[in-house]
Amino acid sequence: MRFTSRTSSAGVIEHSFTLGGIPGVLWTPEGTAATRPLILLGHGGGQHKKAPDVIARAHRFVTGGGFAAVAVDVPGHGDRPKDEELDRIATANQARVAAGAEPAPLIAGFQALVARRTVPEWRAVLDAVQRHGHVGAGPVGYWGVSLGCGLGVPFVAAEPRVRAAVLGLGGALSSAGAAARISVPVEFLLQWDDERVPRAQGLALFDAFGSAEKTLHAHPGGHGDLPASEPEDSLRFFARHLG
């Protein structure tokens, strides 16, 4: 793990790093080194580790909850090189949707393919970041919707350090099997009029989580219309389960 820059604003230190070719950002509170819970943020499709909503959410987790937060670019996103295999499949999928195919199964298949790479990558990120003096080996939370849900469900299922997860805007097609292996508390966000994830698929994914403690929060609106109150809900959820 190689740190490439360090800046500070509004009480939050932003540490840029690379780990085995994966670019990432770690956010910690200003102040002395101390062990604190860590939240890994999965970005959405076409987004990256420093997308405005990722930064805003990370800052809120750091300043509102005293957490550390980390995000890395998914293969083919952000500062990572173009990925010819993923590009080829994405282009073929777009053509199939344009020709009238249902998008949901294609998205599910694509996310399952990407997750085979991101699950080990994200586990390596936890290994490295937890050796940092401002993080340490505390409990871990995961936050991710849309692509961040499709990749997050198999990650949370595979990684015992994750003790609580906010997931959403995803469906059961790709994720039901892994969801059934999750037993930690889950808050699941569903947009009632999601134009990309059929409502029944989202409800079926909530149903599939093996967790005894899980909450579905559904709101009117489309895939991109999470309500303004959502970040505070997530913060309270992590404070309750990682605090």
Place this chain on the structure above:
Amino acid sequence: MRFTSRTSSAGVIEHSFTLGGIPGVLWTPEGTAATRPLILLGHGGGQHKKAPDVIARAHRFVTGGGFAAVAVDVPGHGDRPKDEELDRIATANQARVAAGAEPAPLIAGFQALVARRTVPEWRAVLDAVQRHGHVGAGPVGYWGVSLGCGLGVPFVAAEPRVRAAVLGLGGALSSAGAAARISVPVEFLLQWDDERVPRAQGLALFDAFGSAEKTLHAHPGGHGDLPASEPEDSLRFFARHLG
């Protein structure tokens, strides 16, 4: 409106009253008279105005949000006389369910019948309570699940003083028409494994609310298993919309 007793505990004054033969309780914060938002609590079937969870919720609204709260006995419940018509129908329904009938349509019909009485009763309660020096003509919230949802949906639809409502554990069979006329913010509670309200009926009622701002909170468990975190969620919801 005739006040029959006044007691005080843990910062909350409990005023018992009767209004046109309807027994009720008003809870207000200790201290000087002042206008404050009022929350009407609808109790569940077989319950009453002083059921332990009604009292606990009213105290939390008063001490946590500075609200006033009020609850009255529904016809045939609590300190109200037996109601021969409602008793006869309830007994007949129980026999039909014992003989294999679906309970949901029978519950829906029964609640619609009771609501024809409680809607005007509850509006009269608001008229009277808002003349009280510790309440005044501020905004009103409504909280009610199960029977309190079946009766609450037509009440909220009919009463413009209600600016926000927490409803739940009810289905679309009796309430979809009135739900479509509701436009104020709604938080809707659904128990994922509700043995009394089929899941699809609960989801259809959430879908039916006309409100632009509505949130579905679903949790695992049966009809009586609302999570321990629910009262705080309701308090935050009312603080946001009545504050």
